[in-house]
Amino acid sequence: MVTSSKINVQLIVQQCFEQGMKHVVCSPGSRNAPLVIAFDEHPEIQCSIIHDERSAAFFALGMAQQLDQPIGIVCTSGSAALNYYPAIAEAFYQCVPLVVLTADRPTEWINQGDGQTIVQSNVFGKHVRYSANFSEHAQTTTEQWYIQREISTAFAEGMTYWKGPIHFNIAFNEPLYKTEEFTKHPSKKITLIQSRFQFSNQQQQAAINALGLPKKMVICGQLHEDPALLEQLKIFANDSSVVVLVENTSNLVDPKFLHCIDRTLNSIEEVLEADYAPDLLITIGGAVVSKKIKAFIRKHQPKEHWKIGFEFPYMDTYQALTHSFQAEPYHFFHSLNELNYNKNTSNYGSKWKQLDYLIQDKMPAFFEKCTFADISTFDVVLDYLPENCHLHLANSSVVRYAQLFDPIKSITYWSNRGTSGIDGSSSTAVGAAHANPEKLHVLITGDVSFFYDSNAFWNQYLTQNLRIILINNAGGGIFKIIAGPDTSKQSNDYFVAQHHHTAEGICQAFNMHYFSVDSLEALADKMSDFYTYSSDNRPKLLEIFTPSELNPEALEAFFHQLKIN
Secondary structure, eight states: OEEESOHHHHHHHHHHHHTTOOEEEEOOOSTTHHHHHHHHHOTTOEEEEOSSHHHHHHHHHHHHHHHOSOEEEEEOSTHHHHTTHHHHHHHHHHTOOEEEEEEEOOGGGTTTTOTTOOOOTTTTGGGSSEEEEEOSOOOSHHHHHHHHHHHHHHHHHHHSSSOOOEEEEEEOOSOOSOEEEOOOOOOOOOOOOOOOOOOOHHHHHHHHHHHTSSOEEEEEOSOOOOHHHHHHHHHHTTSTTEEEEEOGGGTOOOTTSBOOHHHHHTTSOGGGHHHHSOSEEEEESSOOOOHHHHHHHHHSOOSEEEEESSSSTTOOTTSOOOEEEOSOHHHHHHHHHHSOOOOOOOOHHHHHHHHHHHHHHHHHHHHHHOOSSHHHHHHHHHHTOOTTOEEEEOTTHHHHHHTTSOOOTTOEEEOOTTTOOSTTHHHHHHHHHHHOTTSOEEEEEEHHHHHHTGGGGOSSOOOTTEEEEEEEOSSOTHHHHSSSGGGSTTIIIIIIOOOOOOSHHHHHHTTOEEEEEOSHHHHHHHHHHHHSOOTTOOOEEEEEEOOTTTHHHHHHHHHHHHOOO
């Protein structure tokens, strides 16, 4: 096979492949030509082409989420690299392995008025797990060793225990397009080894003492599906003094757990809050959507807070951190369950679940009478989701509404909750659907998120396993349901940013099937056609026009009716 004639590129591509990178998302350019040629010619690396670099990086993020593999993104020099930044920040906080390869101009031309030339060295700062800069010097054994060592170190840092994006910035001189026959170079791999977690004698006794406390709470943030962890949490939750709080994005479903945090906290009277506050708090996973639980724990501080995981070991979300265990959650709870301790006989966990059951009983009566609004739209949309699909939740009001409904066990939940931005939700879902074509992928998004990321559909990878449900309430609906914006005279223009746009033209431009409804009856009638596979292998979009002025009232009524007196 042929490859780029540049030795540094040959080393980089070979080393990345041997570290497990099998997919690359390329954006067109000239300065990155050596990388594009070498990756495309490699027989075991699959390349995709996405023009918009911001969309390309989120597309790769969706692929990495699905495949649990490092995915490369390759761009030209200049501002192209800066367009990667939102997705890189998201990958950093979501701990997703992206390999960022940015082509650069030679160092001597930086800040000299040359085209497409900016300061790219370490441009992503502290939002990558490792960053390295390479020149074209790769002739000597030492120069080649340096490139291989830096790449191997980067992969060990970003792909092992604390995962996240890594960045290689490579300066190229012209000519850029010359090729030669591939010659295999010696490779180098550094393996980062950490032993399985085990309590020391001192830690074991301290853990036994803490487990004797009468009120123990586990809060699970965003997680990938993990059946082994689920089983260990179920064992731990058998203790009546334990409550396990999860969100849809935790992908942990069991009758023992409490799945809708905000819905339950809404029904706890202020005078009784201390009874529901934990003595011991254990947290696992990534971001937690619920603002209410963060405020609740910060107000009622536990005696101890144990954070479990390799990522961000000093993150103190609840202002109560006492211990940070760098361990896989499964291994930690397995060790915890093996401890011989006297279980406290309090009914703390049962008290939380009893409240949850009472609230669940009130749900059907509310939706029987609820008028057409965002909250009732979610009730219908979630009820019609096909079994075993992957559900992608855009940010802002969408992911918050979803947390008010119990998760569906067969469904896998995804959301970009690393930075919680609206900028790449669609692109991420498109990349996920491309990487996992055997599954149906459903994206629920708001209108602002959808229009902001409309370039997500400007590619050749849209297929019929993608469904988009667009809830169009004519602006940023989140600003109508959170406290504050409605008190400002700038609310409608600057925060809600009201508009009258529809997605029909975008669907026409990118060859997607378009449906629209403006009532609950029409929505229910359309569901069958919407999920039926079409013969032309194209995705479908359903736009639901909801009455923006009624949405805050309906949500307030929801919380009011479900409150337990």
